[in-house]
């Protein structure tokens with residue numbers, strides 16, 4: 173006991189962080205690994221060597237069990253599989269960590285020479301800690317008994333922390349750890365702000381970016397979902413070109429913006445909090461070096477959001493503009509006891525530059541004053557959990573019933589021969605082509621809470637429709653019939669993806685399976701061309717469920733300009749979906765083979781398409797999209813490659829494009845996120861992950877542009893993928909620097925005007941498909 177007290181006082185004698193003006197100087201309390209405040213159940217690990225070296229024995233200075241946490245297997249160099257995890261139950265500001273090996277009274281001699289730290293505020297997004305120079309690895313212990321303490325620079329704001337032992341040779345590692353800091357009373361979970369900029373001084377550039385931001389910096393223009401420089405507890409110096417921190421670039425401590433980049437005259441920062449709080453003040457640490465055209469803000473206007481609504485009347489505050497004292501200072505803004513879980517503030521420039529180094533929030537925190545409210549919250553939580561569990565059970569039962577209904581049919585006909593799409597001559601080739609499916613790995617998708625996402629068979633994620641529509645669509649039984657596989661003859665592979673393939677097949681006797689409404693289109697007897705989407709037999713359950721859902725949705729879509737689902741093969745594996753296919757293939761290839769009418773075409777003897785027919789095709793696409801949008805169905809990948817051409821220039825919208833190698837150049841893989849057709853995507857889809865009918869309208873504008881160019885050129889062909897994304901940033905900033913697709917030679921002003929209206933920044937100002945359809949009908953002579 174005595175030794176523990178001595179050690180405690182040692183912590184406080186450690187040299188305090190010189191540069192802190194805010195919290196980190198006093199915020200160095202042990203958070204309860206050694207003291208026991210952290211409960212056993214909140215300490216977990218990737219694995220354990222034995223019960224006596226479980227995670228709960230990883231407490232600094234404890235000798236219980238076998239004396240430390242030890243993972244199950246030897247830690248190998250470069251394998252970061254093992255970790256010891258601590259759940260602090262609420263957000264904490266963590267400034268220091270301590271580690272120790274396994275001594276066990278002299279029996280043990282295992283310790284971590286190095287380790288990394290990962291942390292998370294919500295338990296799902298994990299961030300690797302780096303020091304101010306960008307280094308992740310922390311020097312750990314040299315023997316099994318000494319405690320080694322390391323300052324975290326920058327400090328961490330997190331609820332969950334993981335220690336991950338790192339070695340340079342394979343060795344046994346055991347750890348005991350402690351975290352030091354204090355509770356994060358600001359409650360700030362993230363701030364979103366425009367990225368900081370670069371200032372050019374005669375001597376050297378000053379980098380005013382947020383150097384330690386731990387969220388995403390989207391294409392160097394918007395920072396989202398993270399914390400960084402503004403909450404790292406370090407206040408900048410009066411002269412922003414200098415820093416307390418050793419060996420960093422000029423401007424390190426500040427995030428700064430230039431008024432030329434903000435025509436509105438202000439910088440907007442949005443702050444998100446862990447819960448609704450009663451706010452008293454906000455303190456903004458600003459530079460005021462007016463000799464360099466830097467001043468604190470002239471005015472701030474703050475909006476408050478509690479629950480889901482923004483309060484109508486903002487709070488406004490104008491500090492005195494100080495042109496005498498060049499010191500950096502805290503400007504205090506009285507937030508007048510507004511209740512909010514998010515605050516959005518617009519800081520108005522007082523000069524060419526505005527530089528902040530720290531923003532803190534003070535709120536009255538009732539849960540910390542009245543103890544008994546904790547109990548009430550606990551009871552509330554328990555009740556809520558019980559409700560959620562009941563709801564989950566109901567959903568699971570409901571799903572099982574639904575699945576049984578579909579699978580029942582599989583059981584009924586157990587031995588259906590699996591010969592599908594067999595080429596007339598070589599059946600081996602077909603079986604090969606169905607087993608060698610590689611390409612795209614799991615494509616995570618942008619998701620919104622109220623959207624049902626389906627993993628398409630090709631690994632694309634084409635469908636996104638509101639849950640409500642989903643219910644409507646799946647209300648009735650599947651209206652399509654089972655088709656005998658043996659009547660399908662393989663012709664060509666159209667595409668493939670992680671979960672399956674799309675084949676072009678001929679179907680015999682399909683006429684019987686088609687509703688009467690199709691019959692006029694198809695000559696009797698002749699085999700019909702169909703596209704067959706197939707799910708790999710070894711696809712996982714989720715992919716199967718999504719495939720069945722896709723069938724349900726597709727079976728409800730009935731429009732002359734949308735590809736129809738004709739039949740399915742779900743009695744046996746592999747599950748298949750048979751859809752219409754059109755003899756002229758996709759619109760992109762079709763137009764590439766054709767030329768505009770005119771002298772040139774006459775000379776080269778190339779087949780032509782008249783302007784009227786171009787318009788006719790565009791009008792049909794608009795009509796199909798009008799139908800989809802009336803169901804609130806978002807296509808997400810409208811482009812000429814996804815439109816099929818039939819006889820007499822008829823068009824039907826489909827969705828196979830993503831899976832085709834031919835078009836892989838049209839898609840861009842965002843690191844670890846998704847494969848995206850960025851050249852067709854609206855700015856808000858790329859930057860914010862928002863897919864709506866308005867973003868389909870944007871894609872329609874690009875599709876129209878392709879059509880008028882006879883698909884001879886990729887959109888923005890002169891730009892690289894990265895430049896396309898940068899251009900998206902310009903659409904977002906809207907300072908007239910964005911590049912629009914140029915007016916095609918063939919394109920009359922009236923049509924180009926429609927395209928430009930599809931690319932308006934404000935989604936509400938874009939036309940609806942109804943309006944576009946009407947406008948196109950008027951242009952069409």
Ligand SMILES: *[C@@H]1O[C@H](CO)[C@@H](O)[C@H](O)[C@H]1NC(C)=O
Pocket residue numbers: 379381382383384385421
């Ligand atoms: C900020 O700018 C510096 C200097 O250009 C650069 O090294 C650093 O990577 C940038 N940091 C971020 C987070 O963009």
Ligand SMILES: *[C@@H]1O[C@H](CO)[C@@H](O)[C@H](O)[C@H]1NC(C)=O
Pocket residue numbers: 450509511536
């Ligand atoms: C916020 O705190 C102030 C001061 O403690 C108190 O007077 C006020 O009633 C609180 N507001 C709400 C909505 O709880």
Ligand SMILES: *[C@@H]1O[C@H](CO)[C@@H](O)[C@H](O)[C@H]1NC(C)=O
Pocket residue numbers: 431432435522523524
């Ligand atoms: C930016 O600030 C400078 C100095 O106050 C001023 O001269 C200039 O007009 C401002 N520019 C814009 C776009 O507001």
